[in-house]
Amino acid sequence: MQDHFVHVQCGDCPIRHRAVCARCETDELAQLEQIKYYRSFQAGQTIIWSGDRMEFVGSVVSGIASLTQTMEDGRRQMVGLLLPSDFVGRPGRSTAAFDVTATTDVVMCCFRKKPFETLIAETPHIAQRLLEMTLDELDAAREWMLLLGRKTAREKIASLISIIARREAALNKKKATGQLSVDLPLTREEMADYLGLTLETVSRQISALKKDGVITLEGNRHVSIPDLDRLLEEAGDDTDGGMLV
Amino acid sequence: MQDHFVHVQCGDCPIRHRAVCARCETDELAQLEQIKYYRSFQAGQTIIWSGDRMEFVGSVVSGIASLTQTMEDGRRQMVGLLLPSDFVGRPGRSTAAFDVTATTDVVMCCFRKKPFETLIAETPHIAQRLLEMTLDELDAAREWMLLLGRKTAREKIASLISIIARREAALNKKKATGQLSVDLPLTREEMADYLGLTLETVSRQISALKKDGVITLEGNRHVSIPDLDRLLEEAGDDTDGGMLV
């Protein structure tokens, strides 16, 4: 039953959307095509402000966006990291609950909300697929809560690197090609917002992991991982499978 | 469209399940009735272990259960608090990702997983309703992440009290009956696990809020709130609406 819902190519999108059903592909795709459009955002640009009216839902085609919350005094916490193929927005709610910001240049494939809602009401498979994706995100959020509530700064950094490595591997379908390495798509400050730390602590802990031979750095952003097991041990992860979003 | 999905009474359950559709009530309810059964758990008993095979999904009828994660060295983080009418389990996954524990005595109304999955595949409204509930939970998890990552101990305690007050109010449909008061359904240690603190810090901060007149205590567990706005200010909440789960 689950295999029924697979990724399908959406017209001229460079990616495969995840919310459509393979069997019913032609019909649904035709309808999706009619209501979709593209929007581009520059790095740093805000895609949606918390509290704003959301007139669309959509998925990230390229680039990286982040969901953040900010308190009045300026304290910020990232609560979601959106990579290509991730879905944004929620059917059945008219205003956004969080800020969505383009971390790098971003292209999104959008669907106007009304027609999309009609579509999911008429096409049960899409609702089911969305449910599945949302449950995955919820699990990831809960792993993240363990990280925020109980892990040390060093463990947080090691976790972040292994999360990004895992997601990148999943996206590129690479099998361990000898030396494992990752490009961090975030500034130190953004990592700090992700991890509930300050940017100084992030910088210090990355230096410490480097000094201890857990990682090596080329430039500020490119990380090589000589021993993945060692990194996972530093991350304090037992549940190896989680944290996919 | 949304109003279409309302709570309906499920046979002899004392509560209204939230995952069924009013219009189609008779059909779907008949099917739900056929596959449901009840289970009781004592306070402290584990309902499901993380990694275990889950043979059912269901909702809490009475009592309080919690979702927790534990690291090998014993550090624990609560990642979900299940009050009556909350849903447990996920269609499309065979093993549990987190420990589910009965915090008080708990009665659950369960559905065997296979028939339930068949049911949601055939009854689109249930999938849509589950999607809506899951999105609410995701929003709540993200509010919780802000709490864990950026709030001070004092703000965390104030937030917890206001969250419980709000949920209790929502459940009982009470309008501000003069003096607002709440029973904390958790021990100090459980609150600590919820908030990413130690039980000593929880105890100290509750004492501090009491000393400063933000709350008053009767016994260890019963809290009165003389001024809700004051409490919300202490909690650092701007987004007054969130944190419903």
Place this chain on the structure above:
DNA sequence: TCCAAAGGTTGATCTGCGTCAAGGTGACAT
């Protein structure tokens, strides 16, 4: 009636991370 266990409070001390501050590096425009 007394004991034990669970839950809670409070004090003293320690420490990981935040805060403040100074300086380094590379990209880019003028």
Place this chain on the structure above:
DNA sequence: ATGTCACCTTGACGCAGATCAACCTTTGGA
């Protein structure tokens, strides 16, 4: 070449909350 800006690193210091420890209260069982 030089200034500027964004980003990063490192050091010194302080503090919020963890840790360790003592003691209180309530409950229930022998």
